[in-house]
Amino acid sequence: MGEINIAPHKCCIGRGIAAVKAKDVDDGFLYQSMLLRRKVLQKMAQGSTSQAINYRELSEMLILLPPPPEQKKIAKILTTLDDAIEKTTQTIEKTKVLKKGLMQRPVNKQKKAGEVLNPVDDDIEKESNYKEQLKSLKKGLIQVLVTGKLRLEV
Secondary structure, eight states, X not given: OOOOOOOSSOOOOOTTOOOOOOTTOOHHHHHHHHHHTHHHXXXXXXXXXXXXOOHHHHHTOOOOOOOHHHHHHHHHHHHHHHHHHHHHHHHHHHHHHHHHHHXXXXXXXXXXXXXXXXXXXXXXXXXXXXXXXXXXXXXXHHHHHHHSOOOOOO
C-alpha cells in the first residue's frame, strides 16, 4: 500500500491505485479520515509483490461523519497541524545542514567549537520538541473527534 493523497484535478489511474470519492463528504475530511485509518488499511492490503486493497473491502469501510460544516472545520484544523509539522521538519533539516556546514568551517581561534555549535544543537532540540508536541496535539484532537473522549497520558 502506498501513499494517501488528494488529487488536485481529475486523473487517469492505473493498476494498484484506488480513487476514493464519497458523496456529501468534504475532501479534506475524507483525506484526514483515511490518514487516521492508515494502519487499518495496511492490514487490509494483500499481495506478495505489490500490496493492494480490494474494492469490496474499501467500499465497506465505515467513517463517522459529522455534519458538513464540522467536516470542513475538522479538516482545516488537522491540515493546519500537518502543515505546521511539515514546516517544523523542514526547519530541523535546514538547521542540521547549517550545523554540518559550520562543522566544516575553521573555527575562530577565540571561539571554541562548542560555543558555535551548541546554540545550533539547542535549536534542533527545540524544533524537535515542538514537532512532537504538534504530533501529540493532532493525536489528541483525532481521538476526541473519533470517540468524543480524551484520554490523558500521565
